[in-house]
Amino acid sequence: MPPTKPYVTYAFMGFTILVYLLQLGSKFFLGGLDYPAALGLKANDAILQGELWRLFTPMFLHSTSSLLHIGFNMYALYALGPELERHFGHFRYLALYLLSGFAGNVASFLLSPEYSLGASTAVFGLIGAQGAFLYHNRSLFGRIAQRALVNILVVAGINLFIGLSPGIDNWGHVGGLVGGTLFALFGGPLLQVEAEMGALKLSDRREPGTWVAAGLGVGLLFAALAAVKFFLSGG
Numbered sequence: 001m002p003p004t005k006p007y008v009t010y011a012f013m014g015f016t017i018l019v020y021l022l023q024l025g026s027k028f029f030l031g032g033l034d035y036p037a038a039l040g041l042k043a044n045d046a047i048l049q050g051e052l053w054r055l056f057t058p059m060f061l062h063s064t065s066s067l068l069h070i071g072f073n074m075y076a077l078y079a080l081g082p083e084l085e086r087h088f089g090h091f092r093y094l095a096l097y098l099l100s101g102f103a104g105n106v107a108s109f110l111l112s113p114e115y116s117l118g119a120s121t122a123v124f125g126l127i128g129a130q131g132a133f134l135y136h137n138r139s140l141f142g143r144i145a146q147r148a149l150v151n152i153l154v155v156a157g158i159n160l161f162i163g164l165s166p167g168i169d170n171w172g173h174v175g176g177l178v179g180g181t182l183f184a185l186f187g188g189p190l191l192q193v194e195a196e197m198g199a200l201k202l203s204d205r206r207e208p209g210t211w212v213a214a215g216l217g218v219g220l221l222f223a224a225l226a227a228v229k230f231f232l233s234g235g
Contacts, residue, residue: 008094009081013074016119019060020070027064037061041117042105042172048233055109055226058172059101061117073119080126087133087189088211095215099222100125100180106222107175110229116169124173125180127156132184137191179218187214 019036026035040057047054062070085093104121131152134141138149156177188211189204 004086004090006082006085008090008097009077009085012081012097012119012122013077016060016062016070016074020062020064023061023064034064037064037117041115042108042169043115044109044113047109048230055105056098056102058105058117059098059119059122062119063117069118073123076123077119077126080123080130084126084130084133087191088129092187092211095211096125096129096180096183097122099183099215099218100129100176103179103218103222104172104174104176106226107178108169108172110225111171112169114169116172118169118172120169121172121176122180124156124176125183127152128177128179128181129184129188131156132181133188136185136188140191140193175222179222182221183211183214183218186217187211 023034023036026033040054040061042054042058043051062073081093081097084096088096101119101122104124105116108116108121131149134149134152141148187206190206191202192205193202
């Protein structure tokens with residue numbers, strides 16, 4: 001596959017950092033209140049009252065009390081995103097990120113009563129997608145894939161263990177991981193080597209449009225789970 005600029009990764013990073021600056025500006029100029037977070041973080045009561053955008057917007061918001069929150073997530077996005085975007089393509093990668101964030105926020109909505117925000121729901125989806133991608137293409141990458149899969153499992157396990165600490169929305173991490181993994185398993189690239197004009201190249205043998213169906217399936221699954229919460233809560 002020819003190298004491509006990771007425009008979507010850079011766009012997500014730039015937008016998230018811009019939102020963070022707006023959060024800081026809001027606290028500085030508007031009496032200490034973080035209006036973007038107040039309007040967009042995951043708050044179960046507000047979601048049950050119809051503010052459904054809160055199942056998407058938390059992935060672009062971060063705590064302003066420490067640079068570590070946004071710093072870690074942006075580093076992880078920079079480390080994982082470009083390679084995944086190169087193999088998945090811009091639009092499929094865009095769907096992966098947004099679906100992972102949505103899945104994580106739905107899982108948090110279902111299983112955690114606490115407020116939450118952060119891009120880690122989407123980042124965990126990238127971790128799961130990378131694992132699924134390497135598993136699907138393990139015959140092509142050989143031992144490199146085996147070692148990388150072990151590393152991914154270790155990284156995911158350590159981060160989920162750290163997520164057991166108070167104040168961390170581990171259910172959001174789990175939901176993002178599951179959402180990203182499912183999308184990549186059913187819609188991620190299936191690579192093959194082809195000869196073209198005397199040169200070898202990688203191509204995706206996955207049928208065009210399959211990833212769209214996979215994305216719709218994952219999105220509808222988590223939307224249905226959220227609807228169950230509405231039904232049980234009498235919303």
